[in-house]
Amino acid sequence: MLRKIRIALAAISLLLITLLMLDFSGTLVAWLGWIAKLQFVPALLAANLAVVLGLVIATLLLGRIYCSVLCPLGIMQDVISWIAGKRKKNRFTYSNEKKVWRYVFLVLFIGSIILGVGAVVALLDPYGTYGLIVNNLLQPLYLWGNNALAAIAEHYESYAFYGVDVWLKSGVALAVAVALLALVGILAWRGGRTYCNTICPVGTVLGYLSKFSLFKVRMDADKCKSCSLCAHNCKASCIDIENHQIDYSRCVTCGNCLDKCNFGSLSYSPAKRKGKTAKDAKPQPEADKARRAVLLGGAIVAADAAMAQMSKKVDGGLAAIVDKKTPKRHTPITPPGSLSARNMASHCTACQLCVAQCPNGVLRPSHDLKTLLQPTMSYEHGYCRPECTRCSEVCPAGAIKPITKAEKSAIQMGHAVWIKENCLPAFNGTSCGNCARHCPSGAIQMVPLDENDENSAMVPVVNTERCTGCGACENLCPSRPFSAIYVEGHEQHRII
Secondary structure (H helix, E strand, O other): OHHHHHHHHHHHHHHHHHHHHHOOOOOOHHHHHHHHHOOHHHHHHOOOHHHHHHHHHHHHHHOOHHHHHHOHHHHHHHHHHHHHHHHOOOOOOOOOOOHHHHHHHHHHHHHHHHHOOHHHHHHHOHHHHHHHHHHHHHHHHHHHHHHHHHHHHHHOOOOOOOOOOOOOOOHHHHHHHHHHHHHHHHHHHHHOOHHHHHOOHHHHHHHHHHOOOOOEEEEOOOOOOOOOHHHHOOOOOOEEOOOOEEOOOOOOOOOHHHHHOOOOOEEEEOOOOOOOOOOOOOOOOHHHHHHHOOOOOOOOOOOOOOOOOOOOOEEOOOEEOOOOOOOOOOOOEOOOOOOEHHHHHHHOOOOOHHHHHOOOOOEEEOOOOOOOOOEEEOOOOOOOOOOOOHHHHHOOOOOOOOOOHHHHOOEEEEEEEEOHHHOHHHHHOOOOOHHHHHOOOOOEEEEEOOOOOOOOOEEEEEOOOOOOOOOHHHHHOOOOOOOOEEEEEEEEEEEO
16 A cells, blocks of 8 residues: 555656646646745755755655655656566665765765855756756657647647747757766666665755654564565665665665565554564554555656657748857856846756746756856847746746846846947948847937948947846847847846
């Protein structure tokens, strides 16, 4: 019963968090945003004391149920291990704890949080790792499937679905996602929860707390026949049959061993009262076991998708449009609500949730080593619309603070810079003014290139005190491949 309830709850948890990460419409945020805030590292970085305290208390009561029921990367490993177990039964054996490695990674993780080295935090946080994998490997398939449904619906004059652009947001992020999936997948295929109990800092912290948990999988040595079935099915490799001991720092309370014991030697129960022996202890009713297992679970649901053919973009059906290229910015642009580059670097776990939710194609993973995979802004596919605050609504780690539309209109993320050499009116006299017409804050005006010539071409001038850095000018500039006007970021956001 314990194992079945754990699997059911884990399946629901993984399905919900995967759907949240795949969603691009913003409709699921209001319903499922809470599950991202229950993740340990984002809650810790956001100083969400209620969630952190709740997870600590749950661990002290029931063991590492977070790792089995709430952590998406842990549940994914269970699925991979389960598939591998179909080929080879009873494949696990007890192994000693890799304590040195566990604490090396934990110290590295804590030091990175203190120093604001976001790249290391992003690579070691299990929630962030799962988000990176989903956003780069699953979401493109999900979007292609959506586009296929949109094409079918359009054929029947229905608009129940709408098509979206599918593009590579970051080759580096894709490569890292593939590498992390390979690492976690191989370790799970061969050793079950090896990643959780050797590399994952959350597993190390909760593992230490679980040593003192009230409810544990306990072994009665008098009843044990040393058949080793429990040890051979323990994906955490933490059951030492020879000494009749369990390493509780690695046990994730999955219940696999309980199902395999045929002699009643194992039970999920609190500590026995003093003065009573194992023979005197009354067996627990099945109903009690079920109630105590309410928070335990493990499974996965994968999103189906299909490929949709993309047509070539053309100008009026005659000439191919050259895609815009990203300008070289001296200071990267961080999203409104992030307060500063430092706040972003010290809080973001690079879970990619804001990148997946951005409806304007503005956010993408950073390539900078110091902020690797954390969101940065660029305007080749769209601009940061004044009415959109989606990224601030979904961030669970406090890297992007919640803001209102009114507050966003006063936040200056950066300022526009004009490049004369790229501007059409400046080098061929063409009338344009696209940047000035579409600037939401009215920060751009058109002035004569030559103030002494009344027939001189009109070129833009930027009022940097009014510019918010939204990127409308950069995105809508007709110059290609580089815009004639682009946005430089600010290390510290200003209120204008």
